[in-house]
Amino acid sequence: MMNYSARTPEPPDDTGQGTAAPSTPPDAAVRASALTVVRGPRTVLRALDFAVPRGRITGLLGPSGCGKSTLMRAIVGTQAKVTGSLDVLGRPAGHPTLRTRIGYVTQAPSVYDDLSVRQNLDYFAAILDPGRAAADRRRDDVARAIADVDLTSHSEALAGNLSGGQRSRVSLAVALLGAPELLVLDEPTVGLDPVLRRDLWNLFHEIAASRGTTLLVSSHVMDEAERCHRLLLMREGEILADGTPDELRARTATDTVEAAFLHLVDAATRATRKDPATQATRKKEKTR
Numbered sequence: 001m002m003n004y005s006a007r008t009p010e011p012p013d014d015t016g017q018g019t020a021a022p023s024t025p026p027d028a029a030v031r032a033s034a035l036t037v038v039r040g041p042r043t044v045l046r047a048l049d050f051a052v053p054r055g056r057i058t059g060l061l062g063p064s065g066c067g068k069s070t071l072m073r074a075i076v077g078t079q080a081k082v083t084g085s086l087d088v089l090g091r092p093a094g095h096p097t098l099r100t101r102i103g104y105v106t107q108a109p110s111v112y113d114d115l116s117v118r119q120n121l122d123y124f125a126a127i128l129d130p131g132r133a134a135a136d137r138r139r140d141d142v143a144r145a146i147a148d149v150d151l152t153s154h155s156e157a158l159a160g161n162l163s164g165g166q167r168s169r170v171s172l173a174v175a176l177l178g179a180p181e182l183l184v185l186d187e188p189t190v191g192l193d194p195v196l197r198r199d200l201w202n203l204f205h206e207i208a209a210s211r212g213t214t215l216l217v218s219s220h221v222m223d224e225a226e227r228c229h230r231l232l233l234m235r236e237g238e239i240l241a242d243g244t245p246d247e248l249r250a251r252t253a254t255d256t257v258e259a260a261f262l263h264l265v266d267a268a269t270r271a272t273r274k275d276p277a278t279q280a281t282r283k284k285e286k287t288r
């Protein structure tokens with residue numbers, strides 16, 4: 001059993017010396033059982049069972065269209081037609097008390113182009129923590145969130161005049177307001193250059209280590225998987241594998257998470273081909 005309470009800022013080592021057996025997080029921020037989501041005519045998530053450990057970075061990885069965003073939407077409570085059980089920070093997903101405890105960044109940066117960076121943050125801070133009495137706290141919170149994403153020197157710049165990467169960081173700063181216990185980040189590094197990607201991943205580790213925040217980060221870039229404490233590998237609405245990068249490499253006797261993923265995809269494809277019931281369901285859904 002891995003010790004998930006030990007918080008270290010570094011990503012896991014790359015030795016491949018982990019145990020082959022999957023570990024189960026004892027203290028979960030998110031716990032799902034038989035989680036199923038239907039969108040339109042399609043079952044997009046199929047009976048998922050998994051847990052996301054507290055205070056760690058869990059990577060949600062899989063090809064485009066496998067259901068990563070849908071799963072994140074279910075966790076933050078914005079997805080319809082969710083069945084099964086889904087607990088988030090000890091409450092059912094979507095519970096009103098979770099609103100201020102979760103930070104969520106979608107793939108489209110949610111910033112107002114005609115406001116400056118600081119004004120964007122001020123606006124969202126006022127919604128999160130309203131009232132005159134909270135003005136000092138809001139000012140400190142806004143300054144901290146802007147500094148966290150390294151945009152202090154651009155505080156007064158209009159969001160509409162920022163680069164794509166800078167706008168993404170404004171969105172992340174909004175999600176950091178109020179120091180949420182759970183940060184759900186949907187492909188936060190898409191379109192960023194390698195230096196910014198590295199800096200953002202360092203920031204994620206710093207947030208997890210210094211504040212005990214749980215991060216769930218989606219990506220379809222496999223090299224980012226190596227930076228996570230734990231991984232949920234997805235394919236076609238199912239969890240293909242769940243474990244630390246070391247565990248996944250050891251389980252598949254491979255050297256990289258990418259090779260482990262391909263190994264698991266091939267094994268799952270072979271298993272699907274042999275199962276006529278699964279084949280029939282998939283065929284039916286594709287023709288709808």
Ligand SMILES: Nc1ncnc2c1ncn2[C@@H]1O[C@H](COP(=O)(O)OP(=O)(O)OP(=O)(O)O)[C@@H](O)[C@H]1O
Binds near residue numbers: 039068069
């Ligand atoms: N509004 C919708 N109605 C019906 N089906 C949808 C809807 N939105 C997404 N889907 C389908 O749900 C499946 C999962 O989509 P989702 O956006 O969760 O995937 P993803 O893994 O996040 O993809 P990407 O990496 O490209 O963002 C896809 O097959 C998609 O076509």
